[in-house]
Amino acid sequence: MLDPSDPAFARDPYPYYARLRAQGPAARVALVNGTHAWLVTGYDETRAVLADARFSNVPPQGAGRPKPDSPAQRARACLARHMLNSDAPDHTRLRRLVSAAFTPRRVDALRPRIEKLADGLVTELTARLAQGRGTVDLVDAFAFPLPVLVIGEVLGVPEPDRDSLREWTYRVGSPADALPQGAVDEAWTRLHAYFTGLIEHKRREPGEDLFSALIHDATEGGLDDGELLAMAFLLLFAGYETTMNLLASATLLMLTHPYELAATRRDPARWDAVVEETLRHASPLEGTTWRRATQQVELGAGTVIPAGASVLAVLAAANRDPAHFPDPDAFVPDRYLPAADGTRAAPHAAFGHGPHFCIGSRLARLEAVVALPLLFNSLGTLPGLRLAEEPTSLPYRPGLLVRGPRRLPLTTAPAS
Template identity: 70%
Template sequence: MTFSLDPADPAFARDPYPFYAALRAAGPATRVRLANGTSAWLVTGHRQVRAALADPRFSNVPKPNAGRARAGCPADPARAALARHMLNTDGPDHRRLRHLAVAAFTPRRVDAMADRIRQLTDTVLAGLSDRLHRDGTADLVDDFAFPLPVLVIGEVLGVPERDRADLRTWTYQVGSPADALPAGTTERAWGRLHAYFDQLIADKRRAPGEDLFSSLVHAAEPDALDRDDLLAMAFLLLFAGYETTMNLLASASLALLTDPGELAAARDGGPDRWAAVIEETLRHGSPLEGATWRRTTEDVDLGSDTVIPAGSSVLVVLAAANRDPEVYPDPDRFSPDRYLPGTDRAPGHVAFGHGPHVCLGARLARLEAQLALPRLFDALPTLRLAADPADLPYRPGLLVRGPRRLPVRPA
């Protein structure tokens, strides 16, 4: 059977799961023809996804010259810097970079951010409440799910308070669809982020702070990061730090707003219930739809007469694995009960990946959601959707997933 896919198709973006179910039924991995004329192998089963993510024959290193800057394009130096990040490395290079990042993201350091996250959440919620009072409606993505994690990443990077508004604006601009802003806006925002991070690194070298990024800037020899490594790390922390959490907050809010029973159970159930809501959202909503693109370094036999040839582009689809019916009964149903404490707790999901490239920011994303979601629904107990859930647009593509807009209003 031949499979074709247009990742930009709004219908696919809204509900990719029937397509992924068909791929799972076809075999451990399936070659898919993409709308841009290229082909890729998609791995969709839970067991096969975990195996591929831990298999060194699936390399994260991009093809040579990928991300190389072009003269005269303000966005390309930033994109080239981002292309150097540690998710695009394997072996010793990856272990060196990850070792440094792990030292910065210790559980103690992440958990110490809890009070500041509460303060930032209250600031964002005050703005959301003002918008609802003034306009009668608000967008839970633009007014809550996006600004909060950007502010938190500002804390991680040690961005001064005076620069936070600019960071939020530039991040919004580079993350917006190409046709959503005036021509040239996205390119200029990339360039401004690149210049800002370059200066931020120089400032941290001269006067380090207590932030996590300062510890990376001042990592001891022989593992010290050079300027290009630090630029790549800054971009990775920004985009990985806000994108996953933004989609987690938006998808969890949508799931609860469309299921009053689950919302009431969460509000009455305490921390364990909220933790279960978050884990089920990570499984059911998969803020990261696919892991970073990989290439096979040799032929890989996945069994069932499926051999992925050497040099193939491969996407390990986390969203598909998290709805594998062999692992999760009734996988398309949103049911936080799966992750309540007890002997019947569901198997772990792969929302943050698996293996050597598993997401370092998982603890921070969970912490933000565990603190922000109860505060949202406590502060705005009458919040309701202001649109038909079936009409909500989703982010296109194969790497991240979440609603682009989430209109809400008070009851």
């Protein structure tokens, strides 16, 4: 039985996925909540499912555990109407409207602003560590705030509001038991109210940002208020969750692989390969959103998924499929360096595949290749820098959707 909230599973789900993969490309799994689902763990089969229209992204009515009516629950329901929960033609229309904001030209134009934001956070982080008093959590001080600030730029959130946005997103992305009672529900309600007000403001005073463009774009009928609210929520969370986990996991991997860190300091051009290998080895998105088989589908090797079944394509498992990645459990950035014979490693599936391929993948990569060298160049000036906890004891975010360390405590204090 699979319990996604089990801390041991969250910390290291890969042996479990390997056992599933040994049974075949997909396996029916009993979940701790009393339901069953099909988990797809093979690389080829994951890509096939994500490109197959027979697997619908639209959640069935009444999916999930029932929750009592409340302002927070109504906010959740409204903000869940995003394009990841839709199929063509609705998904095609919604994606086309937002894709113009993520063209290579527009994303690359954000580099100077990302550099400035990252430099400010790194300077503050280093100053706190240099005092040698206790620990500093890199997730809280760097990996989380940077992508929230960047997506705030993209959405056109006024700078004075970004601290509040950061706090609310932190709450709704945290396990409820890690916060005071009612804190998560309050954050959902405040997010709904904030984005409702932002839509009204952008209607009156549009800017050059993505949200203004979406509000005033009348092509294909534009977006109604409910779709705008859901789009804001999706872009906010997709804009920080993946990058936060990517930054935290890359930092942890480099600190625990000193040979790779030393090689990359000698040759900064290796940072691109470090980012790609982190995306493969420590997939920031553990799985895709849930899908439902609209008809019986044969995946091969005798595996037949029945109509109506819940299906999860596990990106983290696909990225460690030994049929495509030699020594899949090892962190080897060299596999993404240009080879003398022109061969290339298999493309990882960290950003998904098919119609729902992550629209912000270029932005996530840009933030990482800008921020990580700044971070390690600065940390390299601190004598005695180390992790304040054993890597194997660090808690990870529970669930099957996102994966990354919940905290990453650094210190310069001598070990006791």
